[in-house]
Amino acid sequence: MTFQNTAPDRRAELKARYRQAILDAADALIRERGKPQFSVDELAERADVSRRTVFNHFASLDDVIMTTCTRMLSATVDEFRAATASSPAGDGSSEGLFDEIATALRNIDLPPVVAYLAGILTAEGENGRSQHGISDVFTRTTEQFSTEMAARTNAIDEFEVAILLSSVMNGIAVVSGHWLARTGGALDAVSRTVWNELLDRLIVTIRTGYAPSH
Amino acid sequence: MTFQNTAPDRRAELKARYRQAILDAADALIRERGKPQFSVDELAERADVSRRTVFNHFASLDDVIMTTCTRMLSATVDEFRAATASSPAGDGSSEGLFDEIATALRNIDLPPVVAYLAGILTAEGENGRSQHGISDVFTRTTEQFSTEMAARTNAIDEFEVAILLSSVMNGIAVVSGHWLARTGGALDAVSRTVWNELLDRLIVTIRTGYAPSH
DNA sequence: TGCACTTTGTGCGTCGTTGCACTTAGTGTA
DNA sequence: TACACTAAGTGCAACGACGCACAAAGTGCA
Numbered sequence: 001m002t003f004q005n006t007a008p009d010r011r012a013e014l015k016a017r018y019r020q021a022i023l024d025a026a027d028a029l030i031r032e033r034g035k036p037q038f039s040v041d042e043l044a045e046r047a048d049v050s051r052r053t054v055f056n057h058f059a060s061l062d063d064v065i066m067t068t069c070t071r072m073l074s075a076t077v078d079e080f081r082a083a084t085a086s087s088p089a090g091d092g093s094s095e096g097l098f099d100e101i102a103t104a105l106r107n108i109d110l111p112p113v114v115a116y117l118a119g120i121l122t123a124e125g126e127n128g129r130s131q132h133g134i135s136d137v138f139t140r141t142t143e144q145f146s147t148e149m150a151a152r153t154n155a156i157d158e159f160e161v162a163i164l165l166s167s168v169m170n171g172i173a174v175v176s177g178h179w180l181a182r183t184g185g186a187l188d189a190v191s192r193t194v195w196n197e198l199l200d201r202l203i204v205t206i207r208t209g210y211a212p213s214h
Numbered sequence: 215m216t217f218q219n220t221a222p223d224r225r226a227e228l229k230a231r232y233r234q235a236i237l238d239a240a241d242a243l244i245r246e247r248g249k250p251q252f253s254v255d256e257l258a259e260r261a262d263v264s265r266r267t268v269f270n271h272f273a274s275l276d277d278v279i280m281t282t283c284t285r286m287l288s289a290t291v292d293e294f295r296a297a298t299a300s301s302p303a304g305d306g307s308s309e310g311l312f313d314e315i316a317t318a319l320r321n322i323d324l325p326p327v328v329a330y331l332a333g334i335l336t337a338e339g340e341n342g343r344s345q346h347g348i349s350d351v352f353t354r355t356t357e358q359f360s361t362e363m364a365a366r367t368n369a370i371d372e373f374e375v376a377i378l379l380s381s382v383m384n385g386i387a388v389v390s391g392h393w394l395a396r397t398g399g400a401l402d403a404v405s406r407t408v409w410n411e412l413l414d415r416l417i418v419t420i421r422t423g424y425a426p427s428h
Numbered sequence: 429t430g431c432a433c434t435t436t437g438t439g440c441g442t443c444g445t446t447g448c449a450c451t452t453a454g455t456g457t458a
Numbered sequence: 459t460a461c462a463c464t465a466a467g468t469g470c471a472a473c474g475a476c477g478c479a480c481a482a483a484g485t486g487c488a
Contacts, residue, residue, distance in 0.1 A: 009476095009477085010264055010475090010476065010477085011442090011443065011444075011475080011476055011477075014444080014445095014475085014476085015443090015444065015445095018444085018445080039464090039465060039466085040465075040466065040467085041465080049445085049446095050224055050445060050446050050447075051446090051447095052445070052446060052447075052448090052468095053444085053445055053446075055466090055467060055468075056444075056445075056446095059467090060466080060467075061466075061467095223446095223447090224445090224446065224447085225445080225446055225447075225472090225473065225474075228445085228446085228474085228475095229473090229474070229475095232474090232475075253434090253435065253436085254435075254436070254437085255435080263475080263476095264475060264476050264477075265476090265477095266438095266475070266476055266477070266478090267474085267475055267476070269436090269437065269438075270474075270475070270476095273437090274436080274437075275436075275437095
């Protein structure tokens, strides 16, 4: 038997590696500059890849950036999932689920993510044409996570979960906006305090509802 | 003008990088095991390269190993060259040149190189067919270095330099043999002392000649 | 000796990166 | 407006790594 030394498909692995290099390079550049401000040439050089290869893997520069966002959101969702999965998943009531989510939200370090996405959103508005489509990415990720969450917490209604999660996500977006307006996306101790404060208010509001007296 | 981001020829650079990876892997494996005892599959995996690629760059496993030796010898020669070049090149006499070389020999850390080559030579003898051709590499490197040395030290006869250098190289080979027999190629303090002692005797012998009383 | 198995080295087709010319479009400048 | 320049994105051919089948030779074992 003539056996090969490598895993089944080295070619596919190499391809994935090149793709990964491009994404990593884009990610690094965005973090360094606070927003996606670089040419394809720059990106290719940073990724140690030919300029042409960038367009072999991605339809456009915006595509690269959008994919970078997706990755970042996915990582955050993973973190969130792990945080909620570790708790005993409540008693099956929607109150139990809410507490779970609230706790996870407090435990996860969201400001860096918000700052990252904010940089891209800002750049999106700077020139005329609509770019990146980061809102789409955000929405899609939310929906995906919502259905997954519903499947995991088998006790309660799927609709209940969907409404709760979308409510939370929407709230996070509002919190992010305010936080950015007040701190400029800085990541120091003060801005963290601001973030925690806003997050607390969000959680309280969602818990008690908008018209609790009725 | 449409300009490319990379250096003139990225393709050539990649090719060289693959070749380098193979040589580095071979070098590492030889050092780890004391001798070239590994299959092409192993080498390829270590180099993070397809098995086929090894044979695209080298005619055989022996070729890889031989090239590794050449590299190692080249590095040593570079070190030697640097050591002799730093001194004022003597007064042009062959005595001055000899002192230069003797000093350089004492300053360079040769035992690791000797141990490295010894491992390959040992493996060469273990099975029937002649392998590697490391002696050829050694001889060729010596000659090349000799002519180069002659060109640099312009004052004295080229023949003089050739005879001196080949004498020294031959002596080093003898010293190496004795050193290996007495220390087994170990690289501890004791074996270093043995090396220095043998080297001193070599230098004295060459300096004074084999029949100084005549 | 016969047989199974491993490893070396080769031939050849496939695939993905690369290089390059080219089109399109945005921007600055005279 | 005209012109130069920069950058995005595409089409296409070439190059080299890769996968695989295969022959040849070595090795261990019954």
